[in-house]
Amino acid sequence: MPRQTFVLNGKPTTVDVHDDVRVLWVLRDLLGVTGPKYGCGINVCKACTSHVNGRAFNPCSVRVGDLEKTDEITTIEGLADTVDGDLHPMQQAWLDRDVAQCGYCQPGQIMAAVALVRKVRREGRSITEADLDGIRNICRCGTYTRIREAIAQGERQM
Amino acid sequence: MNAHDRSPDPAHEEDAAPPSVRRRSFLGYVIGGATLVAAADLTLADGAVAAIPTAPQPAEAYDLNDMLTDSCRPTANLITVTVHDDGTASFALPRLEVGQGITTSTAMLIAEELELPVSKVRVTLAPARPELLFNQLTGGSNTTISTYTPIRVAAAAAKGALLEAAAIQLGDTAENLRARNGVVHAPGGSSVTYAELATRAASPVTRAVRVELKDTSEFVVIGVGQSRVDARDSVMGRKDFTTDLQVKGALPTMVCRAPTLNGTPERLRNRAEILRMPGVRNVAKVDTGIAVRADTFGQCIDAIRAMKVDWKDGPVAGLGDADIVASLRAAQAALPAPPDNPLAETIDTEVLFYFRSNSAMDTNSAIADVRKDRATIWSGLKSPITAQQRIAEALGMSQDRVKVNVVTGGGSFGRRLFFDGALEAAKISQAMGKPVKLMWHRADDARVGRGHPMATSRVRAVHANGEVLAFQQSHTSIETDFRHGLGEIITANSADLPGGLGNLGFAETVFELTQEVPYDFGVITQTLTETDDRFNTGSMRNIYSPDVRVAGELMVDRLAAAMGQDPYEFRRANLRNDRVRAVLDTVADVGDWGRSMPAGTAQGIAIHKEYKGCSACLVEVDNRPEQTGRDIRDGVGGPRVTKVVFAIDVGLVVNPRGLEAQMQGCINDGIALALTSSMHLRDGHFLEASWDNYFYTRQWNTPPDVEVVVMPSDSAQPGGAGEAGVAATFAAVACAFARAAGSVPTYFPVNHRDPLEFTPKPVVPPIPQSPTNGLKLTY
Numbered sequence: 001m002p003r004q005t006f007v008l009n010g011k012p013t014t015v016d017v018h019d020d021v022r023v024l025w026v027l028r029d030l031l032g033v034t035g036p037k038y039g040c041g042i043n044v045c046k047a048c049t050s051h052v053n054g055r056a057f058n059p060c061s062v063r064v065g066d067l068e069k070t071d072e073i074t075t076i077e078g079l080a081d082t083v084d085g086d087l088h089p090m091q092q093a094w095l096d097r098d099v100a101q102c103g104y105c106q107p108g109q110i111m112a113a114v115a116l117v118r119k120v121r122r123e124g125r126s127i128t129e130a131d132l133d134g135i136r137n138i139c140r141c142g143t144y145t146r147i148r149e150a151i152a153q154g155e156r157q158m
Numbered sequence: 159m160n161a162h163d164r165s166p167d168p169a170h171e172e173d174a175a176p177p178s179v180r181r182r183s184f185l186g187y188v189i190g191g192a193t194l195v196a197a198a199d200l201t202l203a204d205g206a207v208a209a210i211p212t213a214p215q216p217a218e219a220y221d222l223n224d225m226l227t228d229s230c231r232p233t234a235n236l237i238t239v240t241v242h243d244d245g246t247a248s249f250a251l252p253r254l255e256v257g258q259g260i261t262t263s264t265a266m267l268i269a270e271e272l273e274l275p276v277s278k279v280r281v282t283l284a285p286a287r288p289e290l291l292f293n294q295l296t297g298g299s300n301t302t303i304s305t306y307t308p309i310r311v312a313a314a315a316a317k318g319a320l321l322e323a324a325a326i327q328l329g330d331t332a333e334n335l336r337a338r339n340g341v342v343h344a345p346g347g348s349s350v351t352y353a354e355l356a357t358r359a360a361s362p363v364t365r366a367v368r369v370e371l372k373d374t375s376e377f378v379v380i381g382v383g384q385s386r387v388d389a390r391d392s393v394m395g396r397k398d399f400t401t402d403l404q405v406k407g408a409l410p411t412m413v414c415r416a417p418t419l420n421g422t423p424e425r426l427r428n429r430a431e432i433l434r435m436p437g438v439r440n441v442a443k444v445d446t447g448i449a450v451r452a453d454t455f456g457q458c459i460d461a462i463r464a465m466k467v468d469w470k471d472g473p474v475a476g477l478g479d480a481d482i483v484a485s486l487r488a489a490q491a492a493l494p495a496p497p498d499n500p501l502a503e504t505i506d507t508e509v510l511f512y513f514r515s516n517s518a519m520d521t522n523s524a525i526a527d528v529r530k531d532r533a534t535i536w537s538g539l540k541s542p543i544t545a546q547q548r549i550a551e552a553l554g555m556s557q558d559r560v561k562v563n564v565v566t567g568g569g570s571f572g573r574r575l576f577f578d579g580a581l582e583a584a585k586i587s588q589a590m591g592k593p594v595k596l597m598w599h600r601a602d603d604a605r606v607g608r609g610h611p612m613a614t615s616r617v618r619a620v621h622a623n624g625e626v627l628a629f630q631q632s633h634t635s636i637e638t639d640f641r642h643g644l645g646e647i648i649t650a651n652s653a654d655l656p657g658g659l660g661n662l663g664f665a666e667t668v669f670e671l672t673q674e675v676p677y678d679f680g681v682i683t684q685t686l687t688e689t690d691d692r693f694n695t696g697s698m699r700n701i702y703s704p705d706v707r708v709a710g711e712l713m714v715d716r717l718a719a720a721m722g723q724d725p726y727e728f729r730r731a732n733l734r735n736d737r738v739r740a741v742l743d744t745v746a747d748v749g750d751w752g753r754s755m756p757a758g759t760a761q762g763i764a765i766h767k768e769y770k771g772c773s774a775c776l777v778e779v780d781n782r783p784e785q786t787g788r789d790i791r792d793g794v795g796g797p798r799v800t801k802v803v804f805a806i807d808v809g810l811v812v813n814p815r816g817l818e819a820q821m822q823g824c825i826n827d828g829i830a831l832a833l834t835s836s837m838h839l840r841d842g843h844f845l846e847a848s849w850d851n852y853f854y855t856r857q858w859n860t861p862p863d864v865e866v867v868v869m870p871s872d873s874a875q876p877g878g879a880g881e882a883g884v885a886a887t888f889a890a891v892a893c894a895f896a897r898a899a900g901s902v903p904t905y906f907p908v909n910h911r912d913p914l915e916f917t918p919k920p921v922v923p924p925i926p927q928s929p930t931n932g933l934k935l936t937y
Contacts, residue, residue, distance in 0.1 A: 018436050061935070103388065
């Protein structure tokens with residue numbers, strides 16, 4: 001069985017599994033990291049959104065064999081460790097706006113929001129209504145209004 | 159806590175309630191045992207007993223919530239609050255949390271009467287408890303309505319016991335003591351904490367106690383916005399759903415399903431090949447398909463896609479939307495003849511509503527560990543007692559051998575009233591002889607999971623001389639499955655009589671007890687006809703009301719137009735209920751009803767009354783080409799709802815922050831039902847297989863401007879919140895769209911007959927493979 005190595009939430013991690021198993025199952029089923037959720041398995045619901053080397057990606061759509069040893073995967077569980085303090089400012093914004101209802105999609109929503117802020121900053125601008133309209137993470141509880149409010153707050157505090 | 163650590167808050171230093179406060183007295187129990195456990199007894203409570211009537215009355219006098227609440231009264235004393243020696247209280251709620259916020263609101267009720275901070279109240283979900291009979295069903299937005307009094311009585315009984323124990327400790331009488339924030343204070347300044355009292359307050363024997371509940375004017379927790387008690391876990395990724403649980407040996411398991419809806423497996427032709435695939439451990443045939451258990455869900459997907467299975471066709475093989483519409487129309491009952499009045503004008507309408515899915519984010523899933531003589535189940539279940547009984551039956555065990563644990567659900571929208579995943583997981587675990595963690599693939603959850611049945615709603619209205627003389631609504635629906643009964647096998651069995659007869663009784667009762675037309679429209683009738691039990695249906699958020707209200711409110715707009723009146727003024731003049739008029743006035747005022755709008759955009763306004771509350775919604779819709787022409791990858795744009803103002807009066811509000819959240823969610827559901835969300839039946843199966851096919855509201859559809867007004871209320875009774883916003887929103891969007899488009903839609907969602915916006919995924923294999931290009935799509 002091939003040996004897969006990558007960095008998970010700051011720690012070098014090794015797991016024995018075939019190359020073509022998607023990262024989502026490696027995280028959830030083999031490593032017990034369950035923050036990234038399954039919602040479709042085909043990269044359309046975005047519930048599993050996490051970061052690879054600081055950018056948003058969907059582990060349901062990446063073969064574990066395609067990860068490099070040095071690739072840094074950050075899931076919602078590791079987000080707060082990327083900043084000082086107990087919580088990332090985007091997580092705090094989510095608490096302040098009491099965004100979550102069932103909460104299932106929210107880890108992915110938060111990871112997507114953080115990546116969006118980083119992306120617009122790389123582009124030298126701030127988040128627009130069109131950026132918010134373009135967020136593809138689905139929330140079946142329909143918490144979109146508070147997600148938009150929380151992203152505005154999170155962006156200010158990041 | 160030392161003696162000088164007293165609260166400066168004068169409100170809590172009053173020794174007696176102000177004279178204007180009238181407290182109601184109830185009977186509670188302190189249950190015998192080593193820790194302090196207290197319960198309510200509502201069977202003996204003053205004026206709290208109402209008999210269940212033999213025949214349904216109109217929803218105005220006795221509604222679905224009265225029925226659900228009354229059915230819970232006899233067992234209310236089995237629900238207990240426990241105070242622990244760390245100063246916290248706990249309560250195992252016999253309901254399912256699915257995002258609607260009942261663990262938070264329940265913690266608030268306990269905190270209020272027990273005088274503890276909300277953070278010190280732990281609310282968990284009770285496993286199936288057959289002795290609770292009807293009192294373990296989560297539905298009809300009834301949780302707070304039915305538990306509001308018993309939970310507070312139990313908490314007050316616990317506080318009484320703590321005060322008595324404190325009286326001994328502090329050398330005073332209980333009447334002189336005041337509890338606040340988990341500490342009991344004596345007038346002299348001495349104090350003792352709940353942590354110190356918990357064991358001393360325990361009673362060796364069960365004893366009845368009389369308690370007084372706070373008057374609403376004394377509330378300091380109830381009515382004040384509270385963030386969710388599970389919010390931190392949610393944002394940290396620590397909130398566990400069924401598939402997040404680690405149960406020893408319960409490996410990932412999925413099912414290969416038939417290419418036609420509800421088809422059944424005959425034979426797996428390549429079993430040996432499947433068993434040789436990487437990670438695959440077990441394969442078993444069950445009545446719903448071929449199950450596979452593997453090291454990862456990814457390997458289950460690979461195995462399912464490789465399976466060669468002979469199938470027996472399902473009951474709608476070969477049929478499509480048009481066939482079902484035709485059979486639905488054939489089942490329609492005749493409308494009453496219009497009155498023989500030469501001056502009267504009759505308007506007839508029919509609105510068709512296509513199938514819709516109540517698929518939640520967290521698909522049907524369950525963990526089952528079935529042994530020879532016992533079984534343990536974990537799943538998100540709204541009717542766990544019925545689930546326990548049905549599972550025991552299927553496994554050939556007695557009910558007491560099946561332990562059913564209730565796990566918080568990632569959404570429900572009615573879906574978790576049934577236990578399809580739990581029952582299937584139990585059968586698979588028994589067939590394989592192994593524990594399983596069953597997860598439905600999204601494609602199965604979308605296509606085979608339960609949804610809202612197709613329906614038509616016809617309205618005939620008669621008016622003369624500016625007055626509505628008759629308003630007759632006849633709703634015809636593919637059967638809505640209520641076979642979960644009232645959460646308990648006796649009623650579930652009576653819902654399952656042959657020929658659908660039992661279910662029809664349930665459906666008609668639910669319809670009768672929820673629907674009403676709150677207008678002064680002369681002779682009003684509303685009837686339900688149901689037909690065809692071949693589909694996987696169930697209650698979907700707000701059940702019949704969204705469709706019934708849309709057909710009704712579109713007719714109200716037509717009547718207003720026929721009489722040359724403004725839609726808002728016409729509604730206002732004809733409403734029979736002051737509370738509904740107040741919410742209508744609120745949205746008209748806040749939403750600036752009647753403002754001038756560009757061509758292709760319009761406002762719509764609508765009302766609804768249900769769950770002991772009433773609501774009104776004003777929306778603005780933009781139907782101009784720049785909106786409808788938006789090209790959205792893997793999604794639809796279409797008309798955009800640009801603004802929503804929603805007013806809700808639920809009576810007494812427990813948690814305004816949670817209520818606002820529920821209304822915001824309901825608004826997005828109403829928009830989806832009106833504009834984008836439906837299932838297409840084609841050649842015996844539904845086409846929609848994931849979120850890139852089934853177009854629930856997304857960020858590009860959601861209104862950028864949403865305002866929810868929670869109405870002040872002097873009511874002492876809370877209403878239901880979780881579903882209350884869908885009907886009025888759907889109706890307001892329908893009315894606004896009709897105005898913006900210049901023609902009244904005859905079917906919903908309005909895009910259902912447009913060319914498909916997606917390429918249907920195959921039905922063989924039944925689930926799609928996960929892509930591999932994720933690293934090219936980072937941002």
